Structures are given as C-alpha cells and as structure tokens.
Amino acid sequence: MNSLKRKSIEEPSGSTPPQKHQSENSNGAVLVEKTVTCLHDVSYPPGYEPTSTTTTATGAQDESKPAKEFPFTLDPFQSEAIKCLDNGESVMVSAHTSAGKTVVALYAIAMSLRNKQRVIYTSPIKALSNQKYREFKEEFSDVGLMTGDVTIDPNASCLVMTTEIWRSMQYKGSEVTREVAWVIFDEVHYMRDRERGVVWEESIVMAPKNSQFVFLSATVPNAKEFADWVAKVHQQPCHIVYTDYRPTPLQHYIFPAGGHGLYLVVDEKGKFREDSFHKALNALVPTGEGDKKRENGKRHKGSVSGKVGEESDIFKMVKMIIQRQYDPVIIFSFSKRDCEFLAMQMAKMDLTEDDEKVNIETIYWSAMDMLSDDDKKLPQASRHSSYSKLHAFLCFCLLALNVSNMLPLLKRGIGVHHSGLLPILKEVIEILFQEGLIKVRRKLFCLFATETFSIGLNMPAKTVVFTNVRKFDGDKFRWISSGEYIQMSGRAGRRGIDERGICILMVDDKMEPSTAKMMLKGSADSLNSAFHLSYNMLLNQIRCEEGNPENLLRNSFYQFQVDHAIPDLEKQAKVLEEERNSMIIEEEDSLNSYYNLLLQYKSLKKDIREIVFSAKYCLPFLQPGRFVCIECTRTDEKSPSFSTEDQVTWGVVIEFERVKSANEDDESRKPEDANYMVNILTRCLVGKDGVGKKTFKIIPLKEPGEPIVVSVPISQAIYLIFFFCLYAFAALFIFAKFPISIVRLSSARLPMPKDLLPLQTRENMLKSTSEFLARNSSGLPLDPEANMGIRSSSYQKAIRRIEALESLFDKHDIAKSPLIEQKLKVLHMKHELTAKIKSIKKQMRSSTELAFKDELKARKRVLRRLGYVTSDDVVELKGKVACEISSADELTLTELMFNGVLKDIKVEEMVSVLSCFVWQEKLQDAAKPREELELLFTQLQDTARRVAKVQSECKVQIDVESFVSSFRPDIMEAVYAWAKGSKFYEIMEITQVFEGSLIRAIRRLEEVLQQLILAAKAIGEAELEAKFEDAVSKIKRDIVFAASLYL
C-alpha cells in the first residue's frame, strides 16, 4: 500500500524527459531541472569554477553503491538531494514538514559513517534532539547526544545536539569541529526567530570551512538567497532542492461558530471556492454580546465560551469528526489555557474501546514508573473537581492537568500537548500519538495542542482543526500568517494512510475572502535574518585569536540580505528618476509657487476644520435632523483635487456616538477628549470591486444611488466607517481607503421620522434635503464665530491667513490658465516621485555601511566602560567570566557576582536570585517573595539598572526600566523551596505557573549554575565555586531532571 502510493506520485516526474545537464551562466546560478514536484538549483560562490571531480573528496566517486538504500521509492526531491550529497556538495532542502526531509539527513549520516567522517545534526529544540537521537540510534549505532540537559557518548561519529551547543562548541574549540565533514541543520527556518535566530547565523558563519552542509527547512520562498549566502560565506557550491508538494493533498474547510456544518473552502486541487466561503460566513451565528467583548479587548472565542449546559462548538466539531471518521485529529489553539479548557469540554466523550484503555494505562504507568511516588500523585485533585472549580475561577486560576488527572482523559483517547506540561507527560502523549501511526488501532484519537506541536517529529493526523483564526502576538490579535498556517496544517494527512488531509478552520468572525485566501493559499514566510548582537557573542569573538566581531557581521545573512537589496534599490531609483525627468511642465516655476500656495491653503482649511469640529464646539449642534455638508468620495485616489473648492454634498445627521477605545478607561476621560462618530444619512453608490468586496461612494444628492447611513468621525480619527444599510443593526464594518470629513453644518434641521428602516423614509428625507438646498443654495451654514461661539485666537488667525491666501490666488496668473487642473496633477506626481527617490537613496546609503556598525561600536564601548575588555581588545578577567555565561544576561550576572552579592547569602537564596535570570513569563498576580528574597531582588534590580544605564550612556538602544523589569521575581519562592528540598507538588502549590514552564526554568537554572562554576574557577574564588556546585546538587533531583523517555 505504502509503496504503491508513492509510485503514483512519482509518475509525473518520471514522464518528463531526462534532465539536461547544467550549463553555466555568468552569475553562476543555473536552473538544472524542473519537474512537477521539485525544483533544483545551484548557487556557486563568486568566481567559482566547477570541476568535474570535486576537490573535497568524500570517497564517494569510487563507490557506485549508495551509502544507504531505502525500502521505498524516493520522491524526486529526495533523490535529487541525495545526488548532491553523493557529489559531496552542500544542499538546502526546502519542503513541507511531512514531505520526508529526514530521508536526506539519514542519507548524509549514512554516507559520513561509511566514509568514517564525523557528522553533526543540530535541531532547534532539546525535545526534538532527544527524539532524533532515538531515531538515529536505532538506525545507526554510533550516535551521541549533547543537549544542555544530557550528554551521551560525545565521542560518537554522529552527534545530535541543539544548535546552541554547536555554537558554544565552536567558540570553545573542540576536536569535533575539525573532524566534522557534514553538518546537518534541521528546521533551519528557525533562523528568523527573533530571539534565537542569531545562533544559526553564528554557527553557519563559524562552521568549519572545509565541511559540507545539509539544511532542512520548511518551504521558504527565498531558499535561493539563503543558498547564495552559504555559497559565498563558505566558498562552495550549495544546491537548493525546493518542493511545495504534499504527499497527501489537503482540503480546507470552514466551521462557522455556532453553525452546524463544514464548508469546503479550498479543495485538494487548491481551488478557492468563493460561493461556499460566503455560505459559511452567512451561517455564522452572531454572538449577541460579541461586539462588546471585542471592544473590551477580552476576546473569548465563541468556541471557548460555550455554556455549561449546551454542547459547545468544539464538542459538536469533535463529534462530527468522529462520526465522519476524520480522526485522529489535532486541535490547535493558541494558548495553553484554551488548550486545556477545550480538552475539558470533551468530558462526555469516550473514544476508546476497553482493551485500548488497558493498553493506554499500561504504557502510561510504565512511563511514570521512573517518577517517585510523590510525584505520581501530582496534583491530587481529580479531574472532575478541577472541572467545576474551573468554572468558578476561569479567568483567574490556571488549571493544570497533570500526572494523576491526565490519565482519565488519555484513557478516553483524548490528549493535551503544550509547553506547560511536565516534560514526561508530553513525551508519553507524543508516544501514544505516534503509536497510532504504526498500528491500525490508534491510542489517541483527539489531541489538543498548541503551536509548538507543529514543529519537529513526524506526528501527523488525518485532520487538523484551528480553534481560532486569530492569534495574540504580544500586544494585539492578528490573523494567522500564511506561513504559520502552512506549518500547522502540515500535520494533516498521514502519508500512505489517508488519501487526503483535512484542515478545519473554526471561524467566529466575519472575515474577508481576501484575508482567507491569503491565509489558506498564501506563500510561506520568507527566511529573513533576525541577526542581533550580544555581549557574550562579542566577548567570545574578541577572545579568540582569530575571532573578529566585524568579520562575523560582514558574513552574516543579515548583511548579505542588505547587500542583496542594493542593486534592486539602485534600479528602482533609476527608473523613478527617469520617470521624473520625462515629465516636462511648462512654466514650472510659477506653477510650483501656485502649488505651494494650494498646499498651504489646504492645511489651513484642515486646521480650521479641526477647531470647529472639535467635540467641545460642535457636539451641541449635532442634533438629529441637522443638515450637514460633507465631502464626496473622490473618484481619483492617486492625486488630490487641486481646486480651491471641494466637491461636497449634503446629508442629515441621525445621531452621534462616542467611540470607545479598547485600552482606555472610559470613565477617566472627559467627554471633550473622546472620539465621536456622527452617523449621517446621505446618498451613496454601492458597487463591487474585483474581489467581491462592497464599496461605497458618497455622491452628490442628485445622482442615482442608495440612501445610506454613513458614519463620519468628527475629529481626530481619519478613517471613515460605513454602516451597512440598517444602521440600527450595524453588522458589517468596512473601512474606506481614504479620509472623509464634514465640511460645515447648516443651521436648519429636518424633523426626524421614527423609523429609518424603510427605504422610502430615507429616500424622503434625502428628497427634503434636496428641496431645502434648492431653496437656500448656501445651505444656511452655521457661522463658527457667531453661532457656534468659537473664540479661539488660533481660529481667528487661521481665518485671516486664509483670506490673505485667497487674495493671492486671484492675483496668480497661472490660475487662469485653462489646463490648470491637469498641470497641477502632473506637478503633484513629480513631487511625490522626488520624495520617493529621496527615501530610496537614503536607504541605499545606510545599507552600504556595515550593518550594526554603530551598535557594535556602542557595545564595545560598554564592555570597555565596565572593564570587560581593554582598549586594545584584550579580554579582561571580568570579560572571561562573562564569556562563560550564555544562558542568562551576562553583564548583569557578572556584575552581580563581582559585587559580591552571591557571596554572603545562603545557597537557597542564591538559587532563588538566579531564578530571576531564567524566568521570563509575566504573571499577573504572583505573590511577592518573602522579605529577605525581596531584598536580594532589589539588589539585583539595582545592578541591572546600573548596567542598563551604562549601556544607554554608551548609546546602546535600551529602555532602562523595561530592561530592569525583564528580571521577574515570580518563581523566587518556588525555586527557594525546591532548593530547600521540597517536593514538586509542594512547590506547585505556592506558585501558579505551569509545571512544564517551571521545570524548564529550573533546568535552565542548572545550566546557568554550571556556567557560573566555570566562571568562579576563572577568578580563582574557590568558596564561590563550591557554593555553585552545592547549588547544582541541591536542585538537580527528582522529576525536574527526570530523563527523557526517548533516551
């Protein structure tokens, strides 16, 4: 079955004629082959001459037999990549998660082992390294593992490690780095990670120059750019094998919140079905109070806020999935809390048979055997009691699924997987889930997971559900990017088992078809450098005889990308300049002066309008029924009109309302300061643009159109929001593309009818408006000074200046020329072009310099000021200490140590202080630590503040207070208790954090302590060294350091 399936995929590529061999072109890049399923390309370093027999002999030439044979037919991209490996050249493989990139890695390892070379495999995550270690160990025996937590057989030929370990290995120097022939970077797209991405750049730049690389990455559109960079930095050809084919095609469905069915939106051929998308959106049941909640910023999704009694959406969904046999299913949500809460809603569901239950229980307890009895009982509460508690404290308390209450869920075939779980539980769940791949009888049918589950090991399901299409990214909710969507949906569809994978989006908001299309069918995120400097990096570079931070910067991917952009920018600037020069205008000078006058006039008008229509003055006059004069929607978006008279129309005020801003407390603001919107009835033209989106145009009253209520901001806010026909049930917000504003108010009012719903009423109102205007062509405007009582000096000043300007207009000769409108438009375009050229040139100037040059200087200045390096770049004692510290803020910790803070306190207190360096999550209402710990924390904060101040004095961009508050005291108590010897369940009672997070923090703390031991040795302080060692032995015990199940 398996091989059959793969053959059928092979066919299209097999039918294409055999690939032609490469012909070189000038810049070195050649398109070698293009099949249906895979794209192969080569990047040559500048000036490289390909030779028939590569200089980097791997011994592959004389042996025709492949290093490893696979029991199945390889996909074209796999065999293509392996061909490159056989030639001994680096390759970058960019393919979807499920496509089978591991095959390439396996081949590279097999090849290296055959040639008796060392090979290094790096992955971004410890857990992934553990899993890969297990996988490789089964395949080849000579495998070692090095992560921060564990080291197994570091002398093996194949070493699996995290990228951070590989980097520090290169800094410290090791015989391994000289023997390694192949380095495999898995999930190399992690390079765009804001915090850790720089590690990849460092390790790739510093990698041994005569080794080859295998890069495995998710699909990235700029794989070629990456390969070019590698080719340049390492002076060797680098192949790119790119494929965006999926072994199992995907179908995308939408499940509208509150609705009942699934709507196929994108079929397996990749066609977007507009009609069913609209059907899906129409099936959305409006969630009564939903609007309010949204504005308050507390968006509890429809799927989450299901009431206790009735079946929640997620329950309905899972039921449907099971009925349709779409299981196993992975359900993604974007927070740990949601994830657990959703799992809890499955209380009534039972997906397993009895024998499966027994089976699951056996696996579970055999895994848990390694825990101590106390840990097994973690937390005591049974699942049901925590369920009822949950409803009481939903927003306040973190509920925790753990050892004892996870089992009932698991036995029902439901699992939870997120980073807050105990590592061991996470692993049990992974194992149970994977079992489903091997046996027909699955162990887990339904897994609730967070985004972290979407990277790493091959753990696909038939169906993937997104419980939300928006994600909170620090400060606001945003749509999931297409890249994230691709990564997560990559889990759908098991190769060889399912014919197609299924993706279901649970939508509870109206979304535009274009947004949906972008998300479902958009391209993957491109691989952009997230390079940044750190002191540890600088010190390590300075310390090396050969190291040089400038070199690292020059060779970084960041610099490469910047350099890459220059020719493009140049071309752009040139084109624009040509365009500008081709525009020839008669009498340009006088036109120019006229143009400037116009600009002034407009800005003055705007000023006046702002004064008149500030809430203070105009609110009393915005009674329902008042006639107002508003601007018409301009037809030409590009160029503003250049007449002194704007095109205006009239409407009737319906009402005004205050706009609540999401983050501000409304009571605290004075009524004058708030933003107001006025709803105005006027005539609009309703049309449809290309994408099927409705567009509105305000048009003069006499033209044909619909009477519609529009909402216009009276002051600051710029964007106009149209209310769809029935303003009372305002449902659809559509944002106009350009601002519109009220021009003036009339002194006359129209009697308001009671009901605006009938079209006829509104039509009548507009009719009477026209009649009124016919009688008074001026519209009897309210005089700002006389009627509205505006007595502001700035207003009067502006009025006088406008009058002066108006007289100037009349004097201007050019104003009488016939084609003035067009001429001004051309001139305006010319001005815009000039501005554009200017900004491009500025960008070019900044990129020709070495990126980060100024920051490097500033940071070196900091190091000198604090006495870490001398003026001629020799690392001093303090610098040597900071060199050792890579898992915490090196400067603050070094200063803390040199200030003797760690010297006189107890070991437990010291551990507790150090915990502030490794804890980054913010807790809302964490209890304050006890007094002596609080005191220590203040000392830490003082030190941090001093370090931050020195940095800001040295012109490093840093916010002192946010730097200081980046040290969190939240787990000090817990860690103190842990060092005192408390049981894990005891410390879980005093803190509210997730178990998994706490365990991760303590493990990282141990890493920091190990680094401090080395640092203490460097300064020769034996007592302190002994103290650190004592601390390590105190925290390194029990469940926190329980070995991974994969080992």
Add this chain to the structure above:
Amino acid sequence: MRNLQLSLNQTQKIRLQTALEKLESLSSKSNSNSCVTVADSIPIYEDGILKGHGTSDRKGELVATVCGVVERINKLIYVRTLRSRYKPETGDIVIGRVIEDYDHTMVFQIYFMDLAVSVEAKASFLRKKTHMCTHTAKENLCSSFKIELIAPPLTGAVHQSLRRRTAVDELNMRSIFTENDLVCAEVRSSQNDGSLQLQARSQKYGKLEKGQLLMIDPYLVKRRKQHFHHLEQYGIDLILGCNGFVWVGEHVEARDTIVVNDSEQLAKKSGGTSMDLDEQVENHTPPETRQNICRIANAIRVLSALGFNVILEVIMETVKLSNTMNLDIHEMLGSEFYVLVAEKEAERRSSLSQKEKVILACNLRTKF
C-alpha cells in the same frame, strides 16, 4: 635583569644606571603602596569581598600568598604576581616541546607551574590524547638554540582530511611528531585536577619548523589580541607564546581558514591549499631569512635580559636600532647594545607617558 652578567665599562655602567633609574621613576609611582609580599595582610575597605587568586583568609584577615600587586575589580581582590611561572588561561597561545611519546600520547613540555606542584597534564592535541609535562625545575632561559631546519610541514595533511582519527592515524602520529618537535597550540580548558587541555583550532597551529625557539620569563609576554605576527618585510613568523616560549621562524604560508574578505579568499584559492604545499617543498631557507631570524631572536634576548616587556613594537624598534647602527648579529649581544636598548626604552616610555599626560590633559579640558 638581576642575573644580567655583562662586562660593562665605567661609562656604560653609569649610562645603564641612569636609564634604569629613569624607567623606575616612570613606572613605580602608580601602585607602590599596593605591592605585597607573601603573608602581607591586604587591607579591606568594604564588606562582602571576593577572594581571588593569590589571597587567603587567615583568622579573618586577608593575606597575600604570593608576591605581587593587589588588584581590585569591584569587590574581587586578587594579587597579580610580578614574576612567576606561567599560569594557563583559556584561550592562551602556548608553544610546547614534545619530549616523549608513549601509548599514543604525546608529552609536551610547556613549562607551567601551578602552586609549585608538578602535575601531569593531559592535553588533547591534534585529536591526540597527549600528556603535558610540567617541569618545576627552572631551565636556563637564555641558552642558545641551534636553528633547526628539518623536514617540510606534515601537519597540514592531518588537518586537511576530514575523517575521524583511526588507529592507523595514531600510529602515524609518530611520523608527524617526534621528540623535540615544537608545537604551538591554544589552551582550551584546564581540568579540575590542574591538568590542561590544548587544542589546535585551525591550520596555523601545529608543528613549528625552520626557526628558533627562545625561552623567556612568561611575565614578559603580555596577553594581547594577537600573538601570531607575520613580519612581512623580513618574511618571518613571530609567535609570542604566553608561556614564555617565543618562536621566530621562516614564514609559512598562512593556512588560516577564517574568511576575511573575498579578495583574500580568492588569493587563497589560487594560492592553493596546504595539500599543494607539500608539493612545493623547499628545503632550503635563504641565508637572509636565517639572518633575520637570528637578528630578531637576539633582539628578544636583549629585551628579556633587560627585563623589558616583549611586545612586537619594541622588538621591531630594537631590530631597527641594530640595523641603523650597522651591528652584526653577534654584536647585538654585546654590552654596548644592551645599554643602547635600555636608553631607547627609557626614552620611549617617557615619551609615552608624556603623550598620556597630554591626552589626559586634553580629556580633562574637554570634560570641564
């Protein structure tokens, strides 16, 4: 300098005296009161101090365990020794001599001392488990060494092959290193038992040939960013090992692997790797180079005998001085040259300190 034995005539004696006095007056002002000898108590001005190297707590009193200068960094107090054996630190460049080879390990003599205990140091060098032997017995530093011109460099071959070390390689080590070979390496880490791990980070480390080794007091070699120097005008490599071993030898094509920029890379490509270096073997070192080696070596001898810091600029100045005076190489070790060098150094330092004063004054002026 204390054991400097020169036959000076009366005028030379006086000139040397004045030069040295001048030097002393320039240097000793700054930290004369913080000099300690063994068992001197070190004043503590604040609480919670950290005791660093060369200090010990005795009945609540901090005492020095070595002679030297008290240094304070924040709350850390340690004693910087003035004249002592080499104390290895991570990242130091050292030069060692192979003195033994047994059981697939190499024993290196790098002349370091830790607390006056002779330690067997284990070193991992060129992927070999090697032993580093420390000699507590001080050897005659200024003994003259013959210039050794032996076989072409072989180390490159091992570096180049990207395979794991096998038993055959271990046997072959014998053909690469034999007793008395000189090797340059970097200190990777010191172990808990006081032993040391060495490593050759890149191609420029390894066996040293066609040159001359000098052993000087390690305190004369200051830690710098660069310890490898290529003196282009003389065609010579100068390596200032932190352990007091100084290598002066014929320049070997840098097999440096760090990419500096494109043009250099291209040059390297065309210049060939060390593989072809084997082919372009040239056993012969031209006499001018040999002379240059001797001249530089003698300059270093003079400086170290006078107890001056051996840094590149001073060495080069000394060499220049000998050249301008048209001295033969052997005449450099004559007493007149010693005196001249001492005078020159005194002059240099006083001008330096004046310059510093000027800079200081400038800084002050800008500040206020």
